[in-house]
Amino acid sequence: MNIPAELKYTKDHEWVKVEGDTATIGVTDFAQSELGDIVYVEVETEGETLDKEEVFGSIEAVKTVSDLFMPISGEITAFNEDLEGNPEVVNSDPYGEGWMIKVTISDASELDNLLSAEEYTDLVG
Amino acid sequence: MKNTALTNTHIELGAKMVPFAGFNMPVQYEGVKAEHETVRQGVGVFDVSHMGEFLISGEKALELIQRVSSNDASKLEIGKAQYSCLPNDNGGIVDDLIIYQIKEEQYLLVVNASNIEKDWNWISSHNTMGAEMRNLSDDYSLLAIQGPKAAEAMQSLTSIDLAGIPFYNFKVGPFAGIEHVIISATGYTGSGGFEIYCKNDEVQKIWDAVFEAGKDWGIKPIGLAARDTLRLEMGYCLYGNDINDTTSPLEAGLGWVTKFTKDFVNSENLKSQKEEGVKRKLVGFELVDRGVPRNGYTINNVNGEKIGEVTSGTMAPSLNKAIGLGYVTVENSTVDSEIFIEVRNKQLKAIVKKAPFYKA
Numbered sequence: 001m002n003i004p005a006e007l008k009y010t011k012d013h014e015w016v017k018v019e020g021d022t023a024t025i026g027v028t029d030f031a032q033s034e035l036g037d038i039v040y041v042e043v044e045t046e047g048e049t050l051d052k053e054e055v056f057g058s059i060e061a062v063k064t065v066s067d068l069f070m071p072i073s074g075e076i077t078a079f080n081e082d083l084e085g086n087p088e089v090v091n092s093d094p095y096g097e098g099w100m101i102k103v104t105i106s107d108a109s110e111l112d113n114l115l116s117a118e119e120y121t122d123l124v125g
Numbered sequence: 126m127k128n129t130a131l132t133n134t135h136i137e138l139g140a141k142m143v144p145f146a147g148f149n150m151p152v153q154y155e156g157v158k159a160e161h162e163t164v165r166q167g168v169g170v171f172d173v174s175h176m177g178e179f180l181i182s183g184e185k186a187l188e189l190i191q192r193v194s195s196n197d198a199s200k201l202e203i204g205k206a207q208y209s210c211l212p213n214d215n216g217g218i219v220d221d222l223i224i225y226q227i228k229e230e231q232y233l234l235v236v237n238a239s240n241i242e243k244d245w246n247w248i249s250s251h252n253t254m255g256a257e258m259r260n261l262s263d264d265y266s267l268l269a270i271q272g273p274k275a276a277e278a279m280q281s282l283t284s285i286d287l288a289g290i291p292f293y294n295f296k297v298g299p300f301a302g303i304e305h306v307i308i309s310a311t312g313y314t315g316s317g318g319f320e321i322y323c324k325n326d327e328v329q330k331i332w333d334a335v336f337e338a339g340k341d342w343g344i345k346p347i348g349l350a351a352r353d354t355l356r357l358e359m360g361y362c363l364y365g366n367d368i369n370d371t372t373s374p375l376e377a378g379l380g381w382v383t384k385f386t387k388d389f390v391n392s393e394n395l396k397s398q399k400e401e402g403v404k405r406k407l408v409g410f411e412l413v414d415r416g417v418p419r420n421g422y423t424i425n426n427v428n429g430e431k432i433g434e435v436t437s438g439t440m441a442p443s444l445n446k447a448i449g450l451g452y453v454t455v456e457n458s459t460v461d462s463e464i465f466i467e468v469r470n471k472q473l474k475a476i477v478k479k480a481p482f483y484k485a
Contacts, residue, residue: 039417040416060440062350062354062439062440062442063350063353088158
């Protein structure tokens with residue numbers, strides 16, 4: 001299971017990469033492997049400001065659909081439009097090409113509540 | 126939870142195991158899309174040993190089968206199989222099944238794993254004529270070897286001409302060094318192939334021989350997730366989703382296995398239902414808008430009024446389209462009707478299509 005040390009995580013199996021006041025968000029390697037082949041990622045919240053734990057979209061695997069939750073509060077400034085044609089990159093490269101949204105962080109103190117790679121490893125271990 | 130005789134083999138192969146109908150079953154190995162394509166293009170093997178098998182014998186065997194099943198089993202001959210339903214007394218379906226005529230006065234009924242006990246009790250309760258019934262479910266294994274390459278890939282394992290067995294026919298003979306194996310040209314995928322019935326203590330040997338023989342054809346193990354996408358692309362009903370105790374065989378499009386040439390459980394009511402016409406029908410549909418339909422989603426008409434419910438849905442791997450089955454009111458059931466699937470408060474446009482969605 002690939003759990004990069006430099007990222008932050010949630011118990012809902014999302015990852016967060018912080019660069020300045022921007023956070024890039026996707027789902028973890030564990031999540032994609034549990035879901036199986038991803039067939040559709042729906043995000044229609046671009047431009048909206050959402051609170052932590054609000055639903056920003058959904059991810060459809062062949063057998064199941066799951067909500068996607070905001071790990072932190074902020075404005076969604078970008079959606080990875082490549083996922084519309086190639087949702088399978090969430091399976092093949094969950095931390096790279098499979099990223100989902102970029103968010104302008106509204107409250108940096110929320111980052112402290114995210115899990116470290118070590119804590120996330122314990123959770124899915 | 127029960128295991129099949131091959132559970133450890135699946136775990137060693139890295140399968141993801143899930144509970145299904147009380148059995149610990151492989152849902153996928155390398156991934157549902159790859160497995161689906163293996164069956165569509167080549168050959169793949171499913172362990173479906175969770176399915177139930179009843180042997181009905183004796184001079185009253187046919188009479189019992191005719192009583193409980195909707196299709197006309199008198200049309201069977203030795204070596205032929207027939208798809209059928211067990212209607213209940215209230216207009217619904219106890220189960221769907223395949224009936225094989227093994228020899229004179231002997232039939233094998235293959236039923237869904239989730240219904241083994243219910244079916245056994247149901248058939249027993251109608252066995253007033255005294256047919257001999259044996260439940261072989263715990264002793265028999267079933268492998269589905271499916272795909273366009275199945276016959277050539279498996280031919281080295283048997284002296285029976287595999288390509289020469291017509292659809293819904295079977296032979297009993299040697300396979301992989303085991304005698305008296307049922308080799309049936311049936312399946313739930315729409316891509317051709319065989320179903321192999323053998324005893325539990327023989328199945329590991331057969332499984333190993335099947336993979337050895339199929340190596341050059343790229344044979345792979347296939348999980349239940351791909352079994353579901355493959356059957357749904359064909360529009361085949363899944364008991365528990367598309368048909369159940371409350372759906373009539375006529376509503377479900379199973380009129381072709383509901384034969385009023387004989388009397389059977391609830392045949393009078395079904396006959397009048399046929400004459401009066403059903404109020405709702407199971408239809409196939411293809412999504413026009415983006416999204417994936419799922420069991421239980423509401424189906425609306427263009428005015429946003431509820432006209433039915435989705436019973437099965439998926440993104441179809443061979444078609445790259447979202448497809449589904451669902452019941453709709455009869456006036457919305459004609460091919461090319463525009464219907465709307467409610468997905469998380471949105472109305473996604475869909476078009477009623479005639480199954481199969483996939484054509485080989």
